[in-house]
Amino acid sequence: MSSVQLRPGAKIADSHVFDLGMSWRGYRINKMCNALSQAPERAAFKADEEAFMSRFGLSEEEKNLVRARDFSGLLAAGGNIYFLIKLGVVTGNGLYAMGAKMRGESYEQFLATRNDSGAT
């Protein structure tokens, strides 16, 4: 008899949990981001972002989220945060900048809430 570890669709502090449903939905986005672990792929993304997205079969909606650097939208579309961080690296959006946006704050406002923002 298996125990219920996570109720289907349960949200934690207003966040979706990355489960099999999310992983299936975001597969193309995550696969594209996964490629960015390799330096030649990072160069290819920077050289021609549109071709790069097409190569991984992103839908028009998904492409729009990437074009807009809409990381909250990408998360909702099934992107996994650890893979989106790789997209953040090539587009100049660090994790804390992404996080500030998710909180609805500016980067400076976010840093002001930290105990020691020197630890970045």
Add this chain to the structure above:
Amino acid sequence: MGRIIAGIGTSHVPSIGGAFDRGKSGTPAWKPLFDAYVPVREWLTRLKPDIVIMVYNDHGADFFFDKYPTFAVGCADSYAIADEGFGVRPLPPIRGDLEFSQHLCRSLVYDEFDITVCQEMRVEHGFLVPMHLCFEHAPDWPVAAVPVEVNVLQHPLPTARRCLKLGQAIARAVQSCERDVRVAIVGTGGMSHQLTGEQFGEMHPQEDQDFLDRIERDPESLAGLTHEQMMRKYGVEGIELIMWLVMRGALSDRARRVHRNYYAPMTTGMGLVTFEEQA
């Protein structure tokens, strides 16, 4: 006969690696974290483990969701440093212990843990940050390593209790090793953090301190928590703490706590606890 001599629970936050590489260990913001590991390295130098079993999770450096193992064990004579998306860190490659890894894999599978055996593995911050926090590595690492990778990204994850039991099975594997190897085991990750949504960056220092108490005195109470209960206490990404239970499960009831530290400067509770088995 093999013997587990020490267990360590530690966070593996990537920014620790960045601070280390940029020589910021002594800055006011980072000193409270790095200073806590100085006595740990001295202690490990005295204990002289031959092998460290590093229980960690990959963050998309080597594993992808096309095929995603619940537990994966390194079974090679060396492990390369992975590129996670911002280049390869300047660290010596990781030396494996092929014979011990093969014994460990055999023992775990016959003990009914159906792990994925990996003859090539590239390791990243989840593995590397604890390595360089715990071990001096110039010119080379003083210890061979076995990476044990755990799925904490894509639910369903292994239960907390399953992780504790994996630790117990690892202990049996070490004890049944014919060589007189001295083994340290490290459970990595956490502590509290939340990297998505409006609560991005929320930490729960009181829950983290409570976890540090319980991992020492009452790990059973942690093994009984569901993932949902753990994520409410420690945040969605704080679920990494299940990996500390693998480490704790590998220790006997006689293990004594040696070090403890906690620091929560930015977005992740950074915890440290060490245990030593009595000779």
